[in-house]
Amino acid sequence: MTGQRADARRNYARILAVAEREVAAHGADASLERIARIAGVGSATVRRHFPGRRALLEAVFGERIAALGARAAELAEAADARAALLEWLAALTSYAASARGMADALVQDGLTDPEQVEDCSAKLATAVEPLVRRAAAAGALAADVTAADLLTLVTGIALATEHHPDPAAEARRLLDLVVAGVSPAR
Amino acid sequence: MTGQRADARRNYARILAVAEREVAAHGADASLERIARIAGVGSATVRRHFPGRRALLEAVFGERIAALGARAAELAEAADARAALLEWLAALTSYAASARGMADALVQDGLTDPEQVEDCSAKLATAVEPLVRRAAAAGALAADVTAADLLTLVTGIALATEHHPDPAAEARRLLDLVVAGVSPAR
C-alpha cells in the first residue's frame, strides 16, 4: 500500500467511493465501466486496482466486514453465549439484507481456494467461529451446526429476500423462524 | 397455442429443448443469443416466443413445477400432515438445488404483479398452501409461518448452496437444520 504512488492511491480512493455508491444502487452487478466513467478514470484503471468484480466487492464491503468482526470479538465475552451468537447473526442478517450485493459477494467467493485470506466469507467465518464454539459448548446449539452453515443460511436469506418490498424486515423475520425452528414443539 | 403456425410451434419446441440444456449448463444467465444460435434460429425468434429471460425460465421449469404441484396434491391426503409437508419441502429443495437457475427464476419473480398467474413461485405457493394449512391445524407448524416463508427459505438455501461442491447434499443438510431449528432445545 505504502509503495504506491500518490496518484494511484488517490484514484483507488475515488474509485472505491464511487463503487460504494454504485453497488448500493445497482447491486453486485454494477457496471465497472460506469464506475470508471463517474470516477473520471479510464476503465483500465479500475481493473488495475480491482482485478475482477470480486475484488471490488470485497473492497467495498471490507470495512463493514471488519466491523462485524469487531462486534463478534466484543460479543465473545458476553455472559449469555446463545444470546451473543443470535445477536451477531441478527446484525449480519440486517446488514446483508440491506447492503445490496453483499450476499452475492459472499456466495460467490465460496469457490475460491482456501489460500485466499481476503475472502469475505472466510473472514466472517473466522469471526463467528468462537461464538459458535461457545454456544455449542453451552448446549445452546446443535452439535453439528458449523459456522459455515450459519453463514450460508444468512446469505441465503439475504439473497432470497433481496427482491421483497422490505428486505431487511423480511430477512429478520426469516432469521427468527430459522432460529426458533419451524416446528413449535420445543 | 393451436392458432400458431406449424413452423412457429416447431421453433418453440426446438428453442425450449436447447434452452433446457443451456440453462442446466450455465444457470439462469445462459445466453439467449447462444440458445438461438444452437437452435438454428435468429435471436429475434427466441425473444418472440419468450419475451425476456423470465418467460424462458418459466417455460423451462414449467413441467417440473407442475410435477411438484401434483406431488403436493398427493401428499395433501397423507396421514401425517407434518411429515407430508416436510417431504414436499425436501422434494422442492432437492430439485431447486440441483436444477441450476431455478432458484434464480423463483427469486426473480417475486416482484411481478399478483395478476401474473404464470409466475413460478405463485404456482408453488398455491401448491403447498393446503399442506401448510393442514400442518398448522395439526399444531405441527408455528402459526405465523406462511407458505411464502417456506418457499423463500428453500429458495435462499438453494441460492446459497449453488456454488458448493455438492449443492444438493448441502441444501438438504441446511433444510434439516431449518426444520429442526438451530437450537437443540425441543
Next chain:
DNA sequence: TACGATACGGAGGGCCCCACCACTTAGCAA
C-alpha cells in the same frame, strides 16, 4: 394457385467486459 396474415432472421445500436499499448507523470538521484 394466389393471397394475406403470420412468423422469420439479419442488421444495427447501445452497453459491457477485457486486453493491449503508447503516453504521461511521480518520485528519486545526481
Next chain:
DNA sequence: TTGCTAAGTGGTGGGGCCCTCCGTATCGTA
C-alpha cells in the same frame, strides 16, 4: 534543479450480449 525511469494512466479495438426494427419468406386458406 534537472533528468531519468518505472509505475501508472486512459484510449482503443475486439468480442459478446441484449434489444428493436423491418424487409422477406413461409404457412394456411380461399
